[in-house]
Amino acid sequence: MQRLARLTRRCLTALDAIASRVYGWPWNPLHQSGTVAVAMLLALVGTGIYLLLVYRLGAPADSVARIAADPWLGSWIRTLHRYASDLFVLAAALHAARMFAQGRDWGPRTLAWVSGVLLLLLGLLCAWTGYVMAWDTFGERLAREGARLLDVLPVFSEPLSRIFAGDGAVPSAFFFVNLFAHIVLPLGAGVGLWLHVSRLARPTLLPPTRVMWSILGALTVASVLWPAALGSAADAFTLPLSTPLDLVAAWWLPLSERMSAGAAWSVASVIFIALLLVPRFNRRPRTGAWAPSHVDTRLCTGCNQCPQDCPWDAITMVKRDDDRPTLVAHVDASKCVSCGVCAGSCAPMGVGPLGRSGRDQLSVLRTRILPEITAQPSAIVAVCCAQAPASHIAALRARGAAIHDVPCVGNLHSSVVELLVRQGARGVIVCGCPPRDCVGREGPKWLGERFYAQREAELQPRVDTARVWVATLATGDLAGTLSTFDDFAQRVAALPSPDREHDVQLQAECEPVAAAAPATAPATAPATAPATAPATAPAQ
């Protein structure tokens, strides 16, 4: 499974590189696959409502032929409906592949994964019923195959296949049931989508405006230029030479037609069950890098920031069991995906997965990178996300940067950057992933706010921000990475040599955040808690 995930990752990286080069990483549609699928769902509902108004159950083939022949509205709306369904399937499959490749498919993400598999299945079924509605030769072919598959199940007393035999007209009840399914399935998809994102805090449902409207606009233009083919009306008394086949939404049809119904069911069931079981195969022991976050209650001042930042709503504020007047953060391990975003959110460094709290980050820094800066004071430190493309990191290293990697820039505690600057780094460039491709979902977003918008656990004003820069390392955009680095290097080169402070005192203070903060919480909680673990971390 891990090998398959690596292979998938390699393929996606190659695709990402092309897409980032063509569109620029902020608009790379591949980073948006889940949200593009949602946008397509909306486009399908919009165009579907129009089609429903002009579709006639009593004369399905005629009415669709009439829609297709209407050059003003019908033709392109019908085509847009079809292209949107194809893009929905493609986007959902890509999104699933990305989740799988990035290991975002187990533990608390199981519900999202399983509901995602069901969403994809609903999408395919919906396309199936949609094509049958048109009742052209392709629709009939799909209907026949569906009937053949259903007839081996001990469900219907009379074989469904006889409906299409030609010894009588296809009953309108068939078209009614099909239409009913075509309407109910998207409603099911709506419920599925709600379930899909129900565990996420602040799910991002739509792509950036520019990406969304570009895709919709481009699909509309394509619909006008290349109206979707419609086969001739279904006819039980003629064997069509060929039919149009939708290779995206009905890719399974040629395979299924070549198998016995029993074999087709077996293969489909194996694929379906294997997909559902991915979270089971991919789950890791909740230790080490996968250990859930943990709150050091002695340090927690009850500021209520980490619950605001956690992308999985895994933290709540609960009553303390000592006599301090504040609430205390509590991590629900069953919801925590170990993304580490909370570690960057806590000014007094009281929360984070094992070995990744602010305090742990500082101690790693002291042993690993500070000696390097001391030895080479003019170095620029590049704090890079562990997911960043290796070629970019190698290129930065070749430019003389000292590399300090973090699991996700959302984990990075601002004190780390402060310590680096005050200890004499010429500059610190923090290199994250494109925000919509962050495995921690909101890492680059919170990092930006902590550094530039005073979000709690902010970069302290005493830090010379001229020496700090936040950059994005996007696969396929090495030139962008290098030019950002070079610009920054030039800027810091123009600055006077950095002063190296001795005995740096990092004051970790946090202010209560309005939402759930108790009225009793002190306005500024001196990060003093226990003498054994001071929140002011001396450097070295």
Add this chain to the structure above:
Amino acid sequence: MTPRQSPVQLARAVVVSAVALALLAYASAVPWSYHSGHAARLRLSWSARPERIETCRTLSEAELAARPAHMRQRVECEGHAATYLLRVSVDSQLVNESVVHGAGLRNDRPMYLLRDVDVAPGTRRIRVSFTRREQTDDDAAAFAPAAASDADTGMYAGRAQREATERARRAGAAVPAQLVIDTTLTFADRGVHVITFDPERRSLQVSRGALERSTSPPTVPHDY
């Protein structure tokens, strides 16, 4: 922080998107072969009730009196649903021979038959027979009205007659013991003829749809 796109990059994005969309448009309706050009098909499709093979016995007055009042049936039958042998020949060559039985666990539900037989286009002599496999000696007991008796008086008056009528109705709803159609059909390229059981005429018939088409050949575009 956000890179800006130069006109060249924009043009490249437009061209790549156009190619991707053209691929999507193509993939959404790829002409996919279905049947060969020189093929035709004979389809048999019908549903019918199998006969019941029953052994019937007229109960004696004493036996009848021993039954609870609501179970007094003068003629008592036991049996099972018949099975049928389907034989299809094209130009006197047997192309399909199979046993057909009723649906359901006890095979006593209606039979649903759907067979597709590939034939070469052209004029073909088609013979389809559907014959009950079980030999029955004499169904006379099942159809004969049982002799009236004392038990058929009062509220039971005319019951023997009613029972006989009911048995006859059931027998009439079943498919005849033998159905045969022997006919000559002209199959156009990619044409389909359907043979079905007509319950009113109680015989196998060629469905009219294909025959009507053979007088005005289908105007199906070549590709789809």
